[in-house]
Amino acid sequence: MTIRPLSAALKKKAAKEINEDDRRIATDITALRHWLKKQPHLDAIQPTDQWLLAFLRGCKFSLERTKEKLDMYYTLKALVPEFLSNRDPMDPKIQEILKLGLFLPLRKCQGEDSSRTCIVRVGVLDASKYHLTDVLKIAFMITEIMMLEDDNFNVAGEEVIVDMKGVGISVLSQWTPTLAKKAISCYEKAFPVRVRSNYIISTPPGFEAAYAILKTFLGEKLKKRIKVYNQDYKAIHHAVPQAMLPTEYGGQDGSLQELIEYWKLKVENYREWFVAQETARSDEAKRPGAPTTSSTLFGVDGSFRTLQFD
Numbered sequence: 001m002t003i004r005p006l007s008a009a010l011k012k013k014a015a016k017e018i019n020e021d022d023r024r025i026a027t028d029i030t031a032l033r034h035w036l037k038k039q040p041h042l043d044a045i046q047p048t049d050q051w052l053l054a055f056l057r058g059c060k061f062s063l064e065r066t067k068e069k070l071d072m073y074y075t076l077k078a079l080v081p082e083f084l085s086n087r088d089p090m091d092p093k094i095q096e097i098l099k100l101g102l103f104l105p106l107r108k109c110q111g112e113d114s115s116r117t118c119i120v121r122v123g124v125l126d127a128s129k130y131h132l133t134d135v136l137k138i139a140f141m142i143t144e145i146m147m148l149e150d151d152n153f154n155v156a157g158e159e160v161i162v163d164m165k166g167v168g169i170s171v172l173s174q175w176t177p178t179l180a181k182k183a184i185s186c187y188e189k190a191f192p193v194r195v196r197s198n199y200i201i202s203t204p205p206g207f208e209a210a211y212a213i214l215k216t217f218l219g220e221k222l223k224k225r226i227k228v229y230n231q232d233y234k235a236i237h238h239a240v241p242q243a244m245l246p247t248e249y250g251g252q253d254g255s256l257q258e259l260i261e262y263w264k265l266k267v268e269n270y271r272e273w274f275v276a277q278e279t280a281r282s283d284e285a286k287r288p289g290a291p292t293t294s295s296t297l298f299g300v301d302g303s304f305r306t307l308q309f310d
């Protein structure tokens with residue numbers, strides 16, 4: 001078994017909060033591998049030990065919940081290609097988006113056993129060139145990198161700062177109920193992500209309509225973890241120490257451009273992994289019983305009207 005050992009602080013937190021037990025890890029990973037081999041639609045998938053451990057941690061070591069998330073993850077790779085396919089980091093469009101810095105995990109954590117804070121900069125998106133699906137694709141790519149190498153993220157979870165400065169109606173109108181349902185299904189049902197807090201700052205006109213759609217599909221637990229700061233972005237300093245933030249957010253840990261370049265290089269270094277993972281998906285033709293389709297998961301595409309703003 002090839003897994004990375006935790007620091008003492010994270011090991012203690014993992015035992016307390018997510019039921020991690022060193023004596024069970026190898027057995028649980030083996031059980032997941034046996035289960036995958038018995039699923040006709042998943043039997044060709046060969047994940048690493050570290051990848052399976054990320055799912056176990058995100059599901060607090062419940063084998064049944066882990067199986068459900070693994071199944072859904074590989075199913076959505078087949079059904080939601082706009083998020084989870086064609087992810088070569090050297091693709092010209094992905095290169096352009098990486099340079100924008102849409103999704104940026106911070107390099108520091110508040111403490112040795114603290115969660116990872118990520119900044120989502122929706123306002124840098126040019127709606128005439130890109131779509132919100134492009135934001136989500138990059139966010140999921142970087143999330144997978146954190147699943148593979150970030151123990152704070154996997155054990156302690158994630159805090160998200162959504163910066164909406166500069167977001168216009170052209171971007172907000174892309175946030176349809178269908179897109180919202182797909183995005184939230186990925187985060188809640190397919191990815192082993194423990195979202196601890198979500199801070200929304202610099203909200204633009206029209207935000208309330210988009211926020212109403214978001215809340216429609218969120219569970220009660222996640223709804224309670226969202227805090228909207230509107231224009232008072234400095235209030236974020238009460239939750240996220242300035243020592244962790246880029247200077248553009250009143251912080252002390254370098255510039256946004258440095259963080260953008262750090263993550264652009266990081267994603268590029270995972271090119272071989274993303275290309276290899278392109279074929280790791282559910283073969284729905286082999287699923288026992290009826291195959292899972294987009295309509296069974298999300299309803300019929302286009303059944304929702306686009307947003308209307310005053």
